[in-house]
Amino acid sequence: MIIEIPGYRTLEINKLVLDYNGTIAIDGDILESVKERLRILAADLDIYVLTADTHGTARQKCAGLPVTIMTFPGDSVMYEKERIIRDLGAEVSMAVGNGRNDVLMCREAVLSVAIAGREGAFSGLIAETDVTVCTVEDALDLLIKPKRLIATLRG
Numbered sequence: 001m002i003i004e005i006p007g008y009r010t011l012e013i014n015k016l017v018l019d020y021n022g023t024i025a026i027d028g029d030i031l032e033s034v035k036e037r038l039r040i041l042a043a044d045l046d047i048y049v050l051t052a053d054t055h056g057t058a059r060q061k062c063a064g065l066p067v068t069i070m071t072f073p074g075d076s077v078m079y080e081k082e083r084i085i086r087d088l089g090a091e092v093s094m095a096v097g098n099g100r101n102d103v104l105m106c107r108e109a110v111l112s113v114a115i116a117g118r119e120g121a122f123s124g125l126i127a128e129t130d131v132t133v134c135t136v137e138d139a140l141d142l143l144i145k146p147k148r149l150i151a152t153l154r155g
């Protein structure tokens with residue numbers, strides 16, 4: 001997926017790297033409106049879900065979705081997420097998150113989006129991301145309707 005942003009840069013995005021809790025899931029559950037969008041985007045992008053899996057159900061809740069889920073319980077989640085996005089290719093990745101442990105991953109990604117949704121966002125993440133939106137649907141729609149992204153980021 002190539003997105004030309006006048007006066008800024010041309011983005012080539014082929015990976016979407018998502019936090020789970022507070023980002024694609026609310027209280028551990030994924031809304032149908034989110035699943036719908038993930039199915040649309042999976043036609044053009046490889047989608048990864050990175051999570052500390054606070055509720056222990058992420059893998060089960062993502063069953064049947066076109067995503068690769070990566071869990072890593074422990075205290076070093078922030079660094080695990082950073083390592084994974086580097087391995088996947090940060091220069092072709094859009095990262096979406098809401099928490100303090102998403103800061104490094106979002107700093108690495110060529111395009112990053114913070115979600116200030118129902119669970120809130122770590123305030124420090126807002127300053128590290130390219131775009132802040134209210135809901136995960138809004139974040140995913142930036143790729144489905146890239147003119148929204150272009151309008152926000154253009155020079």
Ligand SMILES: [Mg+2]
Pocket residue numbers: 019020021022023097098099
């Ligand atoms: Mg989160």
